[in-house]
Amino acid sequence: MQVLKLTLLTAACASAGLVSTPALASGDPTATTSVTVVVSALASTSSSVKLYFYNVREKFLTHGGYAFMRVVKPSGQKQITLPVDLPNGEWAVAITQDTNNNDKLDKNFMGIPTEPFAFSNNVRPRLAPPAFDDCKFMVGGTGKVVNISLLKMK
Structure with a gap:
């Protein structure tokens, strides 16, 4: 008793x-962890970088399926650092850089991006978009740093 x-x-x-x-x-279930996302190898030191954060496997890379999005200006740097507090659990990040500042990810006639993009875990897709499980990382406990290098399309 x-x-x-x-x-x-x-x-x-x-x-x-x-x-x-x-x-x-x-x-x-409302616990959060401080996560710092570092994006390097930017194609432009002035064009906006968009970071899309996903925490639902079925919504990964679907239109509007991200949990939230952040836009960061590089301010003359070839690397950006974005601190965020994320609820504990599985997360994945997709990143684009709008090098021509038209506020969209440009693609060629086959649907392949012609502007730089990247995914967490530095997943480099070949013939299809990556799966959530390939890009996911665990958030929980102490602070975490997620390093991502932008992929430049030719």
Whole structure:
């Protein structure tokens, strides 16, 4: 009975923000982890870089299927660094650089991008878009750095 009272008291205090317990925090579905995405080998030091963050396998690379998107200006640099707080779990990132500043990813007649793009884990697709499982990385625990090198199309 004493253990039950202590458990209930601890849970009530934790939910009120009065104490923090690792056991409760680890099971918290709203827990986030600081992730720093570093994108290197930019094709342009002035064109916008768009980062699309996905956390649902079935929505990966579908129109509007990303959890959120960020646009970053390189400000004269060949590399950008973007810190984000992500909910713990599986994530994948798709990146494009709009080198002609027309606010879209240009493609050739076969649907292949003619502007630079990249995916987390530096996946380099050959004949088809990559799968979520190829690009995913785990978020949880301590901070994480995700390094991605932009792929330039010829």
